[in-house]
Amino acid sequence: MSDTVTLTIDGREVTVPKEMTILDAAATIGIDIPVICYHPHLTANGLCRVCSVDAGWRVQAAACVTQVADGLKVETRSEDVCRGRKTILELLASTVNLEEAPEILALLEEYGADTERFAGSEKRTAPVYDDNPFYLRDYNQCINCWRCVQVCAEDAQYVFALSYDGRGFHTQIGTFMGDGMMDTTCVFCGQCVGACPTGALKPKRQALLEQGYDPDSIFEQTRRKRRPQNKAE
Amino acid sequence: MSHPAVDLSLLKPYLENVAHRGRTMLLPALHYAQSLYGWLPREVQVEISHALRVPQADIHGVIEFYTMLYNEPTAKKVIRVCEDSACSLGGCHELMQAIETQLGLRPGETAADGQITYEHVPCLGMCELAPAALNGERPAANLSPDAVPAFLEGRYPEAQGNSYGEPRHLLARVGKVDPTSLNDYRAHGGYIGLTNALQMTPEQVIEMAEKTGIVGRGGAMFPTGRKWRFTRGAPGTPAEKHIVINADESEPGTFKDRYLLEDDPFSVIEAATLAGYAVGAENGWIFVRGEYPRAFHRLTHAVEQARAAGYLGREIMGQPGFHFDIEVRLGAGAYICGEETALFEAIEGKRGFPRIKPPFPTTHGLFYQPTVINNVETMVAVLVAFNLGVEEWLKLGTAQSPGTKLFCLSGNIAKPGLYELPFGLTVREIIEMAGGVPGNKKVQAVLMGGAAGVFIGPDKLDTRLTYEDTRQANIPLGSGVIMVFDETADLRQAMYELARFFAHESCGKCFPCQLGTQRQLELLDHIAHNGGAKPTDKQTLLDVGFTMTETSLCGLGQTAASAIVSAIHLWPELVTAEG
Numbered sequence: 001m002s003d004t005v006t007l008t009i010d011g012r013e014v015t016v017p018k019e020m021t022i023l024d025a026a027a028t029i030g031i032d033i034p035v036i037c038y039h040p041h042l043t044a045n046g047l048c049r050v051c052s053v054d055a056g057w058r059v060q061a062a063a064c065v066t067q068v069a070d071g072l073k074v075e076t077r078s079e080d081v082c083r084g085r086k087t088i089l090e091l092l093a094s095t096v097n098l099e100e101a102p103e104i105l106a107l108l109e110e111y112g113a114d115t116e117r118f119a120g121s122e123k124r125t126a127p128v129y130d131d132n133p134f135y136l137r138d139y140n141q142c143i144n145c146w147r148c149v150q151v152c153a154e155d156a157q158y159v160f161a162l163s164y165d166g167r168g169f170h171t172q173i174g175t176f177m178g179d180g181m182m183d184t185t186c187v188f189c190g191q192c193v194g195a196c197p198t199g200a201l202k203p204k205r206q207a208l209l210e211q212g213y214d215p216d217s218i219f220e221q222t223r224r225k226r227r228p229q230n231k232a233e
Numbered sequence: 234m235s236h237p238a239v240d241l242s243l244l245k246p247y248l249e250n251v252a253h254r255g256r257t258m259l260l261p262a263l264h265y266a267q268s269l270y271g272w273l274p275r276e277v278q279v280e281i282s283h284a285l286r287v288p289q290a291d292i293h294g295v296i297e298f299y300t301m302l303y304n305e306p307t308a309k310k311v312i313r314v315c316e317d318s319a320c321s322l323g324g325c326h327e328l329m330q331a332i333e334t335q336l337g338l339r340p341g342e343t344a345a346d347g348q349i350t351y352e353h354v355p356c357l358g359m360c361e362l363a364p365a366a367l368n369g370e371r372p373a374a375n376l377s378p379d380a381v382p383a384f385l386e387g388r389y390p391e392a393q394g395n396s397y398g399e400p401r402h403l404l405a406r407v408g409k410v411d412p413t414s415l416n417d418y419r420a421h422g423g424y425i426g427l428t429n430a431l432q433m434t435p436e437q438v439i440e441m442a443e444k445t446g447i448v449g450r451g452g453a454m455f456p457t458g459r460k461w462r463f464t465r466g467a468p469g470t471p472a473e474k475h476i477v478i479n480a481d482e483s484e485p486g487t488f489k490d491r492y493l494l495e496d497d498p499f500s501v502i503e504a505a506t507l508a509g510y511a512v513g514a515e516n517g518w519i520f521v522r523g524e525y526p527r528a529f530h531r532l533t534h535a536v537e538q539a540r541a542a543g544y545l546g547r548e549i550m551g552q553p554g555f556h557f558d559i560e561v562r563l564g565a566g567a568y569i570c571g572e573e574t575a576l577f578e579a580i581e582g583k584r585g586f587p588r589i590k591p592p593f594p595t596t597h598g599l600f601y602q603p604t605v606i607n608n609v610e611t612m613v614a615v616l617v618a619f620n621l622g623v624e625e626w627l628k629l630g631t632a633q634s635p636g637t638k639l640f641c642l643s644g645n646i647a648k649p650g651l652y653e654l655p656f657g658l659t660v661r662e663i664i665e666m667a668g669g670v671p672g673n674k675k676v677q678a679v680l681m682g683g684a685a686g687v688f689i690g691p692d693k694l695d696t697r698l699t700y701e702d703t704r705q706a707n708i709p710l711g712s713g714v715i716m717v718f719d720e721t722a723d724l725r726q727a728m729y730e731l732a733r734f735f736a737h738e739s740c741g742k743c744f745p746c747q748l749g750t751q752r753q754l755e756l757l758d759h760i761a762h763n764g765g766a767k768p769t770d771k772q773t774l775l776d777v778g779f780t781m782t783e784t785s786l787c788g789l790g791q792t793a794a795s796a797i798v799s800a801i802h803l804w805p806e807l808v809t810a811e812g
Contacts, residue, residue: 036744037744045589045742046589046743046786047742047743047744047786048743048744049743049744049745049784049785049786050744052783052784059782059783059784059785059791060783060784062589062784062786065589067591080779080783083776083779083780084745084779084780084783084784087745087749087776087777087779087780088744088745088748088780088784091744091745091748091749091752091777091780092744092748094748094752095748095751117769117773118752118755118773121751121752121755122751122755143744144741144744144747153288160288160289160290160291161290162290163288163290163291163293163294163297164294164297164298164584164741165293165294165297166297166741167297167298167300167567167739167740167741168736168737168738168739168740168741168747168750168751169736169739169741169747169748169750169751170741171741171747174290174293174294174297175290175293176278176289176290176292176293177275177278177289177293177304184289184290185288185289185290
């Protein structure tokens with residue numbers, strides 16, 4: 001059996017290793033399928049579905065988690081594909097503050113998404129959590145891409161400080177019983193902050209710099225005395 | 234928040250017993266702890282976390298996912314009143330008002346003395362007994378506002394089903410045997426099918442299952458024998474393979490499996506054992522929805538009896554090398570766990586997020602091991618076909634849809650109930666069999682297949698209910714739901730209620746479903762209750778529906794707009810006209 005397969009993407013034939021995803025196969029011939037939740041270093045979960053393409057099946061296929069197959073004919077920008085993509089983007093824009101997510105903002109523009117289409121509908125809101133000296137958590141900007149939960153768990157750190165509150169539309173990233181990060185198993189490795197695509201997780205230093213504080217005062221605000229001294233107080 | 238100190242010594246012996254099994258015991262442990270304390274205080278969660286070696290954050294995530302698990306003070310006794318489609322047609326709103334007045338509680342509230350919690354809940358699977366409710370574990374049917382005091386005091390009679398139809402094969406024993414007695418089951422033809430099967434090779438049993446023509450009766454219509462064959466052929470020893478019975482029946486309009494689970498539990502056990510023999514799998518599981526406590530208790534009891542009599546365990550019925558046992562699991566309030574991979578996640582002690590497919594359960598199922606997962610009715614139908622003989626079975630129904638099927642009739646109909654009928658009758662014939670629409674009213678619409686199905690108008694009532702006819706007419710047979718709406722029913726309200734159900738039950742994993750179900754609900758809420766439709770609403774609903782259908786990760790999202798979009802196509806005025 002051959003280790004490669006040949007398929008057609010947007011009318012162009014391409015031969016790739018048979019275990020490749022449609023997303024990667026398209027990239028080999030310069031076809032860029034948009035993604036939001038996908039990160040090349042993390043387990044792909046097919047959450048955002050913005051990478052959905054028409055592979056001639058009953059429903060569209062999420063390119064980031066769908067393997068190529070011989071003879072497959074894939075359309076990455078058909079009318080139906082763009083209709084779904086635009087609607088997902090509009091739904092997202094009506095739910096979450098995307099101001100600090102430039103890649104998603106660019107997609108909104110590219111697909112002609114009407115960000116006011118669901119004006120007045122419920123947003124997913126939360127207080128801004130400023131509960132540790134390292135980073136802020138503003139889930140008003142969180143799109144539930146799961147990257148932070150994944151790097152905190154089996155995709156990297158095995159710390160398991162993060163999980164979820166709620167279900168469905170009301171799902172948010174959460175901690176055990178809503179504890180502040182200092183009271184969780186968090187080791188402040190910072191990987192979640194690095195993986196966050198929307199600014200929902202932000203280094204505290206960056207946030208304070210943006211607010212106009214100078215580095216000296218930021219150092220004063222964010223330093224913690226060493227634990228033994230804390231105990232002595 | 235202050236509450237009395239929690240006595241963990243009540244919980245510890247249980248945890249010591251199950252600790253070695255780890256995370257898969259999470260839902261059972263949470264259920265057990267909740268039966269002790271009424272809810273799940275922090276120290277209880279920490280104790281379970283240590284015993285089962287599950288991260289605390291993950292336990293939190295699991296409790297937050299399942300609506301019947303509580304991490305804030307809740308009474309041991311919860312009153313749950315169904316708010317979904319059939320119960321709404323049956324008058325649940327008047328019932329709710331009467332209960333609220335009597336209790337002085339709003340939905341979601343717990344009485345000051347901590348003795349009672351009151352909730353409005355999604356479909357309880359008692360649509361034929363609408364309006365329905367649960368008082369703790371006690372189901373109540375056809376509750377009128379006058380009956381509220383008796384219901385709340387536990388004096389109201391326990392709900393009993395209504396089953397009809399001819400010939401009765403799947404329901405042969407329902408209402409006729411004592412569901413708590415193995416001897417009675419045997420006296421009514423029980424374990425003849427398995428005895429006969431054990432005279433055959435597993436390969437022959439699978440061939441017979443294929444010949445029955447039975448396809449999945451949960452709605453997906455996958456050929457059952459083929460599923461068994463794939464799993465039998467998957468790499469792995471019998472100890473690494475599973476038979477899972479999907480008893481998480483939770484879709485508004487659907488209540489068929491409840492009859493088999495409650496009134497003939499041994500047939501479900503025998504059917505699973507037969508599948509275990511055919512497939513070469515030693516591990517059986519029955520996952521029952523949390524809202525079916527009576528079914529859970531009867532099954533648990535039946536499994537114990539079957540095990541004691543040698544019908545489960547090692548060398549079953551003296552057959553060398555044939556080992557099979559069953560564990561009954563209780564869900565905790567999540568329709569999504571009827572999705573097969575989400576059900577696996579629940580058994581594994583996780584949030585019920587559906588997995589990406591492929592890989593499929595036949596090779597990567599429960600614990601990522603080869604698994605057959607079948608709906609209750611499907612599994613029992615195979616056993617019935619065995620007992621009857623494949624020849625006789627094939628004489629029932631039509632050539633392409635052999636056998637009988639359970640149909641769930643509810644809504645505006647004279648004799649709602651479960652009907653076992655051969656394939657091939659028309660919708661109209663079945664409605665007439667069930668006494669027609671009360672009060673000489675006309676049929677306005679019928680919801681076919683379930684909440685994830687489609688509406689049809691009176692012009693489609695002559696559709697024959699077979700797989701071939703319904704496929705051609707684009708009407709999903711689904712789980713056999715026929716919910717009738719008479720000419721006075723408010724279809725906007727019906728659409729809103731379906732949208733509310735899916736928004737409540739979306740797991741929150743993929744974007745189109747978690748966001749789309751919410752927006753669909755908001756739009757229909759506005760249309761039904763706040764001044765009618767805006768000019769753009771129809772197109773917006775169609776775009777959201779299209780996107781959920783085409784791009785959602787699992788079957789829930791892919792069908793969450795199905796009935797609503799069908800209604801928009803049939804009656805566009807519902808979402809275009811004002812007021």
